[in-house]
Amino acid sequence: RVVELDPRNVGAHRRLVQLALDQVDLDRALTLSARALGSNPESLELRLLRAELEAKANNFLVAQELARSVLEADPGNISARNLLTDLALASGRLDAAESLNNEALQLDPGDEIALILRARILDGRGRREEAIASLEAYRQARSDRPAVLVLLALADLYLTQADLVTAEQRVNDAAQADPSALSVTMIRLRLLGAQRRFDDILGLLAQRSDDHPGQSPVLLLGAAILASTGQEGHLGEAAKLFERVVAGNPKNIDGHVGLAQVAYRRGEKEGAAQAYRQVLDLDPYHEKALNDLAWILGVDLDKPQEALELAGKGIARYPSNPHLFDTRGVLLEKLDRLAEARGDLEKCLTLAANLPSTQATALYHLGKVLIRQGEPEAGRQRLDQATELDRRHGIFSQAERNEIEALIKSASPDSASSGQDEDTDVERTSRTPG
Numbered sequence: 001r002v003v004e005l006d007p008r009n010v011g012a013h014r015r016l017v018q019l020a021l022d023q024v025d026l027d028r029a030l031t032l033s034a035r036a037l038g039s040n041p042e043s044l045e046l047r048l049l050r051a052e053l054e055a056k057a058n059n060f061l062v063a064q065e066l067a068r069s070v071l072e073a074d075p076g077n078i079s080a081r082n083l084l085t086d087l088a089l090a091s092g093r094l095d096a097a098e099s100l101n102n103e104a105l106q107l108d109p110g111d112e113i114a115l116i117l118r119a120r121i122l123d124g125r126g127r128r129e130e131a132i133a134s135l136e137a138y139r140q141a142r143s144d145r146p147a148v149l150v151l152l153a154l155a156d157l158y159l160t161q162a163d164l165v166t167a168e169q170r171v172n173d174a175a176q177a178d179p180s181a182l183s184v185t186m187i188r189l190r191l192l193g194a195q196r197r198f199d200d201i202l203g204l205l206a207q208r209s210d211d212h213p214g215q216s217p218v219l220l221l222g223a224a225i226l227a228s229t230g231q232e233g234h235l236g237e238a239a240k241l242f243e244r245v246v247a248g249n250p251k252n253i254d255g256h257v258g259l260a261q262v263a264y265r266r267g268e269k270e271g272a273a274q275a276y277r278q279v280l281d282l283d284p285y286h287e288k289a290l291n292d293l294a295w296i297l298g299v300d301l302d303k304p305q306e307a308l309e310l311a312g313k314g315i316a317r318y319p320s321n322p323h324l325f326d327t328r329g330v331l332l333e334k335l336d337r338l339a340e341a342r343g344d345l346e347k348c349l350t351l352a353a354n355l356p357s358t359q360a361t362a363l364y365h366l367g368k369v370l371i372r373q374g375e376p377e378a379g380r381q382r383l384d385q386a387t388e389l390d391r392r393h394g395i396f397s398q399a400e401r402n403e404i405e406a407l408i409k410s411a412s413p414d415s416a417s418s419g420q421d422e423d424t425d426v427e428r429t430s431r432t433p434g
Contacts, residue, residue: 008039008040013032013036014036014046016032016036017033017036017053024214024216026053026057029053033046033049033050034050037050048067048070048077048080050066051066051070055086064084064087067083067084068080078104078113078114081100081104082111082113084100085097089121094121094124097121097124098121101121105118112149113149115134115138115150118131119153119157123157131157132154132157132158135153135154138150139151146174148174149183151173151174152170152171152174152183152187154170155187155191158170159191164195168195171187171188174187175188186218186221189225193228198226201222202226205218205219216245219242219245220245220254220255220258223238223241223258226241227261230265235265238258239263241258242258242259243259246259253282253286256275257275257279257289260292261292264292264433269296269301270301272292273296285314285317287314287318290310290314291314291323291324294308294311295433297310298311298331298334304331304334304335305335311324311327311331312328322348322351325344325347325348326345326348326361327433329341329343329344329365333365333368333372342366349362349363356389356395357389357395359389360386360389360390360393360395360396363382363383364404366382367386376411377411379407383408384408386404
C-alpha cells in the first residue's frame with residue numbers, strides 16, 4: 001500500500017523485497033525489485049539490490065553488469081566491490097577477485113564481508129590455515145560483539161578441513177549470537193551430516209513446522225545430506241522430506257529434482273524419469289533434468305533415440321556442459337553412430353579439463369568407442385588413463401572397474417587375434433546420471 005501511494009519510497013520497496021526473501025520466494029523478490037527499480041531508476045541502492053538478487057538466481061552476467069554500473073556511478077561503493085568479488089570467485093577468477101578485494105579493504109580494512117571474501121580467496125589459493133587465522137584474529141578482536149557471518153565462515157572452513165570439534169564450537173557461537181538465523185540452521189545441518197548424526201538431523205527437522213519461514217531450503221539440505229549416504233532407510237526419509245517441500249510448493253523445482261535423484265538411487269528408474277519430466281514441465285531447459293532424463297531414457301530404459309533429442313536440446317542451450325556431451329556420446333554409441341559419439345566424448349574431455357570424475361567417465365566411454373571403431377590400441381590408452389584417474393580419485397564402481405578390465409583385455413593383441421566381437425562380449429554398465 002505504501003509503495004502504491006509513494007512509488008519513490010525506496011525504503012518501503014526494500015522492506016517488501018526483504019519480506020519476500022524471508023519467505024524464500026526469490027521469484028517474487030525479483031519481481032518486486034524490478035518494480036522498485038522501474039519507479040526509481042536512479043537509485044544505486046535498488047540497483048545493487050537487484051544485482052544481489054540476480055546473483056542469487058544464478059544470473060551472474062546480469063548481476064555483474066548491474067554491480068559494475070553501481071561502481072561506475074559510485075567508485076567508493078564497497079558493497080558493489082564485494083558482490084563483484086563474490087561473482088569472480090564463483091567463476092574461478094581468483095586474480096580478479098583478489099584485485100577487487102584489495103580495493104575494498106583499502107576503502108575499509110574492517111569490512112566484514114570483504115574480510116570473509118579475503119579468507120575465501122586465500123582458501124582458493126590453497127592457504128586455508130592463513131584464511132582461518134585471519135578470521136580468528138578478527139573474531140577474537142571482537143569477542144564482545146560476535147560477528148555471526150565471520151563465525152559461520154570459520155565454521156565452514158573448519159568443516160572443509162574436517163576439524164569437526166572446532167567447527168561445532170563456531171556453530172554454537174553463531175547460534176548463541178543469533179539462534180533463529182537460517183544460515184545457522186543450515187550449517188548446523190552440514191555439521192551433523194559430517195558427524196554422521198543422521199537421527200539428530202531428523203530430530204532438528206521435526207522441530208520445524210512446514211509454515212516456518214525459510215523451511216524449504218532447510219528441508220532440501222537435510223534431505224540431500226540423508227540421501228548422500230545411499231542407505232535405504234535414509235533414502236526413504238529423504239524422499240519424505242522432498243515430498244514435504246513439493247507439497248508445500250508444487251512448483252519447487254529442487255524438490256522434484258530431489259525426488260528424481262532418490263528414486264534413481266533406489267532403482268526406481270521409471271519413477272525417476274517421471275520426476276524429471278515434472279521438472280521439465282516447470283522449466284523446459286533445466287540443465288540437470290535434461291541431462292539426467294536423457295541418460296535414464298537412453299541407458300536405463302533403452303530408448304536412446306528419444307533420449308537423444310533431450311541431450312541435443314541441452315547441448316544447444318548449454319554448449320559448455322561436459323556432462324551433456326558425455327551423455328550424448330553414450331547415446332550415439334548405442335545407436336552405432338560411432339564417429340559422432342567419438343566427437344562428443346572428445347569434446348567432453350576438452351570441457352572437463354579440471355573435472356577428474358567427468359574426465360574419467362568420458363575416457364571410459366571413449367575407450368569403448370575407439371575399440372568398436374577398430375582402434376584397440378588407442379582405446380586401451382584411454383581406458384588406462386581412466387583407470388589411473390580412478391586410482392587417484394576413487395571414481396568408478398566395482399562393476400565399472402570390471403568392465404574396463406574386460407575392455408582392456410579385449411583390446412590386447414592376443415584378444416584381437418581371437419576374432420571376438422568386443423562390443424557384444426562386454427556388459428554395458430549404467431552410471432548414476434549427472
